[in-house]
Amino acid sequence: MVTTLSGPGTGQPLLGPALPEPRGPLSAAVVAALARPPSPPRSVGAAALPIARAERAEPYGEDLQLALYTCYELHYRGFGGVDGGWEWDPELLRLRGALERVFGSAVRADAGGGDLEAELDALLVEPVDGVGVSHHLRDVGQWWQMREYFAHRSVYQLKEADPHAWAIPRLTGQAKAALVAVEFDEFGGGRGERVHAQLYADLLAGAGLDSGYGHYLDAVPAVTLATVNLMSLLGLHRSLRGALVGHFAAAEITTAPSARRMVRALERLGADEACVRFYAEHIVADAVHEQVMRREVIGDLLEREPELTDDVVFGIRATLLLEGRLGEHLLDAWGAGRSSLRRALPGG
Numbered sequence: 001m002v003t004t005l006s007g008p009g010t011g012q013p014l015l016g017p018a019l020p021e022p023r024g025p026l027s028a029a030v031v032a033a034l035a036r037p038p039s040p041p042r043s044v045g046a047a048a049l050p051i052a053r054a055e056r057a058e059p060y061g062e063d064l065q066l067a068l069y070t071c072y073e074l075h076y077r078g079f080g081g082v083d084g085g086w087e088w089d090p091e092l093l094r095l096r097g098a099l100e101r102v103f104g105s106a107v108r109a110d111a112g113g114g115d116l117e118a119e120l121d122a123l124l125v126e127p128v129d130g131v132g133v134s135h136h137l138r139d140v141g142q143w144w145q146m147r148e149y150f151a152h153r154s155v156y157q158l159k160e161a162d163p164h165a166w167a168i169p170r171l172t173g174q175a176k177a178a179l180v181a182v183e184f185d186e187f188g189g190g191r192g193e194r195v196h197a198q199l200y201a202d203l204l205a206g207a208g209l210d211s212g213y214g215h216y217l218d219a220v221p222a223v224t225l226a227t228v229n230l231m232s233l234l235g236l237h238r239s240l241r242g243a244l245v246g247h248f249a250a251a252e253i254t255t256a257p258s259a260r261r262m263v264r265a266l267e268r269l270g271a272d273e274a275c276v277r278f279y280a281e282h283i284v285a286d287a288v289h290e291q292v293m294r295r296e297v298i299g300d301l302l303e304r305e306p307e308l309t310d311d312v313v314f315g316i317r318a319t320l321l322l323e324g325r326l327g328e329h330l331l332d333a334w335g336a337g338r339s340s341l342r343r344a345l346p347g348g
Contacts (some may be wrong), residue, residue: 016080017214020070023222024063026054026099030070033092036296037083049091054098059106060325064099065222065229066173069155071096072232076159077213100233107230111317116302116309119316120294125255133327134261136334144267145334147207148341150275151216152326156228157200158213161186163228167233171245171301178296180247182252182289199278206272208347223329227322234315241300242308246315249298252289257283 019035023026029050057064073079074087086092137146161183168180188194201211210216233245259282266276302309333340 013143016078016082017078017212019082020066020217022063022067023062023191025050026063026067026095027055027070028129030092030095032081033205034070034074034082034086038085038089038092040338049095051095051098054095055102057099057102059102060222060226062222065100065225068096068099068103069217069225069232071228072236073214075232075236076162079214084320088104099192101222103226103229104233107318107321108314111321113310113312114313114317116298116313118250119313120253120298123250123316124290126257131331132258134258134265136181137265138261138268139265141265141269141334142270145330145340146265146269146271146343147209147345148339149330150204150207150209151258151341151345152220152224152330154200154204154216155210155214155220155224156199156231160196160200163231163235164244167244167248170238170241171297173304175245175300175345177295178292178300179248182248182292182297185289189207194281194283196278199274199281202274205219209345216341219343219345221329221340221342223322223326224332227326230318230322238261239316243318243327244304245316246312247294248315249312249318250316250319252293255282256290320322 019031020027022031029030029048033048054067056065074084074092075080078084085196133149137149155217164186165183167178168183171179172335184190186196188196188198193196204211231244231247234247259279262279263276263283266279278291298312302312330340339345
């Protein structure tokens with residue numbers, strides 16, 4: 001749902017999705033705070049934002065992931081009726097910092113380390129057993145499962161490439177120029193109707209789903225939110241620019257083979273042309289982006305700042321870790337014949 005009303009003191013309309021339904025005390029505190037205007041002196045003090053509780057929260061849990069996602073969304077399009085001043089509210093940033101420390105520490109511990117060239121080479125190797133979400137959808141997937149997959153991905157794809165744009169002012173030389181070239185393609189090459197986020201909105205409409213930004217936020221579980229929160233975490237911290245580049249590289253290198261399988265799955269299921277078009281676009285674009293990211297972005301970045309090598313590796317491994325967790329969730333749910341969403345789609 002999109003809400004429109006005037007921002008306090010600005011006379012400008014605030015456009016965005018409705019605030020999400022809380023999933024625990026952390027997200028409830030964030031949502032309750034955002035429903036009120038920030039004002040000095042603060043009417044919502046530190047006691048109302050449970051920072052100590054955040055430090056003890058389950059890093060991959062529903063409550064922390066939604067609270068963190070809600071904080072991050074203030075740096076994107078925000079929420080309908082929420083004052084834009086919350087984006088840089090000191091107390092909310094303190095809470096966000098606590099949530100980030102818990103989540104980031106868990107991901108770093110679980111992702112582990114590795115050799116950069118080996119990690120990049122591994123991205124190009126298809127699993128021998130061909131197990132994965134796109135393999136499942138191509139071979140035996142049902143239309144209700146495909147629609148669920150679309151809903152999961154909508155929380156990112158409707159802002160595709162936005163988190164990675166934060167890397168631009170933090171790079172120099174060829175790395176900056178090459179990353180901007182990749183982003184130029186992601187944002188439609190100067191054509192609004194070709195922006196990948198718009199193509200995904202068209203895909204949702206073609207699948208009979210709601211194409212509104214943030215519409216399925218309440219439906220997707222924490223394991224989905226974590227994949228998007230990782231991008232925002234890396235993008236919003238200049239110190240993690242190497243990891244953000246690693247994330248972007250992992251996404252671009254692995255997308256083309258997956259997109260190929262998705263096209264075959266959609267053709268098998270007789271999907272609307274708008275659904276096929278989104279993935280067909282990624283087959284062509286991301287096949288080119290793979291070498292650009294590896295040689296011109298990562299290569300130039302590390303030639304200038306070799307100390308960021310471990311961060312690039314972390315970005316790659318963290319991406320694969322969280323995408324792997326999401327894939328396991330989807331396949332486990334579908335294998336058991338149940339919805340992978342927190343609430344099944346109407347008409348699914």
